[in-house]
Amino acid sequence: MVDNNYMTNIENIYAIGDLINRGKMFAHYAGFQGKEVINRIYGDGGCIDVRVPYGIFSFPQIAGWGLQEKDLIQNNKKYRVEKIPFFSSSIGKIMDERAGFIKIIYDENKKIAGIHIVGEEAIEMINILSSFSVHPSFGELIDELRNKI
Ligand SMILES: Cc1cc2nc3c(=O)[nH]c(=O)nc-3n(C[C@H](O)[C@H](O)[C@H](O)COP(=O)(O)OP(=O)(O)OC[C@H]3O[C@@H](n4cnc5c(N)ncnc54)[C@H](O)[C@@H]3O)c2cc1C
Numbered sequence: 001m002v003d004n005n006y007m008t009n010i011e012n013i014y015a016i017g018d019l020i021n022r023g024k025m026f027a028h029y030a031g032f033q034g035k036e037v038i039n040r041i042y043g044d045g046g047c048i049d050v051r052v053p054y055g056i057f058s059f060p061q062i063a064g065w066g067l068q069e070k071d072l073i074q075n076n077k078k079y080r081v082e083k084i085p086f087f088s089s090s091i092g093k094i095m096d097e098r099a100g101f102i103k104i105i106y107d108e109n110k111k112i113a114g115i116h117i118v119g120e121e122a123i124e125m126i127n128i129l130s131s132f133s134v135h136p137s138f139g140e141l142i143d144e145l146r147n148k149i
Pocket of ligand 1: 016017018019025026027028029030134135136
């Protein structure tokens with residue numbers, strides 16, 4: 001529907017957001033794409049390796065970006081996983097955080113395919129590792145300040 005610069009098949013008409021994102025329909029993604037369109041119109045190439053975060057406001061929180069193990073299994077791709085429990089950190093022990101963990105999925109060339117976090121502050125943590133912050137979250141304040149510079 002749109003090319004890599006978000007242009008539709010009608011020259012100089014651009015489209016962003018839910019309209020073009022089956023499967024990743026987030027307010028923060030639509031906002032990011034709006035800025036990307038402006039960057040591209042004004043000549044800045046924009047961001048190529050976009051890490052689109054998701055956040056689930058459950059208890060415990062769930063957040064991440066990229067592929068999941070099931071995606072790679074379905075596509076017969078080789079992958080490796082590193083997983084670390086929150087409880088292995090000092091703060092995890094202080095907070096008695098026993099459910100939480102961070103999982104990194106990567107390929108044979110050590111390229112990260114996905115990061116997934118379960119536990120306290122998972123959403124604010126994934127914001128740090130993503131191209132932009134989940135909506136709604138405090139990380140959006142940092143994005144807002146960064147945009148002012
Ligand atoms: C109940 C609910 C909860 C959600 N919660 C979250 C959340 O917590 N976090 C999150 O990231 N995302 C959430 N989303 C998804 C998020 O709202 C969308 O991904 C986001 O709003 C997409 O932005 P958009 O600009 O593409 O579309 P929209 O925000 O839908 O904007 C499109 C605009 O175009 C207008 N419009 C439509 N047709 C025409 C027309 N013919 N002429 C002129 N104007 C037109 C509409 O009125 C609308 O104002 C939620 C969605 C729903 C429904």
